[in-house]
Amino acid sequence: MAGLPTGRGSTMTTNADRVQPNETTVPLLHCAAPEETLAFWRALGFEVAFEQLRPYVYLALTWSGFQLHYGPAPKDLDPAKEHSGGCLVMVDAVASYHAVFAEAMRRSYGKVLVKGLPRMTRYRAGASRFSIVDPSGNTIVFIQRDEPKDVEYGGSKELDGLARVLDNARILREFKMDDRAAYRALDSGMRRRAEDAPAVEQAMALAGLIELATALDKADRVPEWGARLQALSLTPEQRTQVAQYVADPTLLEPWWPDPR
Known part of the structure; x- marks a missing residue:
């Protein structure tokens, strides 16, 4: 056919070869709760670049170097099911983002929101990601840009007990x-696996139970976990290992006073 390149020496130019690589991707999220969504992101320090509620919803918010845009949500969307949508935000230092948002939450709400909608997941020292779930049920995940490619997602065959x-x-x-599933796993693990486990592993499980019980309004069991934690004998290095397993080591202080 005329016009088609022929022969081994011919070359073809693709569309990608003609495009200057300077794209910007902006997530467009479902917005089932416009007023609540605007109030939440403003509380976290976002600026509203565009706000339209009628004849249809369109919101544009900016913070640092990224944007979040919102459009109309399906009529049957239930934010509580958290199936709305979401996006990934790749960053160089994820811990600093969590710290800034946690400070903004404390300033605006008097505490870090860790359950319900909206909320932010806890950040454990050394972790490579955390998430914010907005009032419309979207999940925005902040991920360390150099997160290891071989992140273990559980069920490692190299671990047991x-x-x-x-x-x-x-x-x-x-x-x-899923805090509830994590709580159930640790609770069951302590009943079935603690007897033969090293003291440091028992302490990590108890620390996790204390943190999760506090978040899940199961505080009536915290004294039980705390007393068992207090009874364990650990080296300073092991105490550090236990503290790093939870996001907020200060929750352990009533049961685990500073040995110095």
């Missing part, structure tokens, strides 16, 4: 954002 329970609970908490 309580160590495997701890790993699975970490995945449920940090990646699946």
Whole structure:
């Protein structure tokens, strides 16, 4: 056919070869609760670049170097099911983002929102991601740009006993954002696996239970976990390991006073 390149020496120019690589991708999220969504992101320090509620919803918010845009939600969308949508935000230092948003929440709400809608997942020292769930049920995930490609998502065959329970609970908490499942896993693990587990693993599980019980309004069981934690004998290095398993080590202080 005329016009088609022929012969081994011919070359073809693709559309991608003619495009200057300077794209910007902006997520467009469902917005089932416009007023609440605007109030939440403003509380976290976002600026509203565009606001339209009629004849249809369109919101544009900016913070630092990224944007979030919102459009109309399906009429049957239930934000509580958290199936609205979401996006990934790749950053160089994820811990600093969590710290800034946590400070903004404390300033605006008097506390860090860790349950219900909206909320932000806890950040454990050394973790590579955290999530914010907005009032419309969208999940915005902040991820360390150099997050290891071989992140273990639980169920490692190299782990067994309580160590495997701890790993699975970490995945449920940090990646699946399911505090209740993580709590159940640790509670069951302590009943079935603690007897033969090293003291440091027992302490990590108890610390996780204290943190999760506090978040899930199961505070009546915290004294039980705390007393068991207090009875364990750990080295300073092991105490550090336990503290790093939870996002807020200050929750352990009533049961685990500073040894210095």
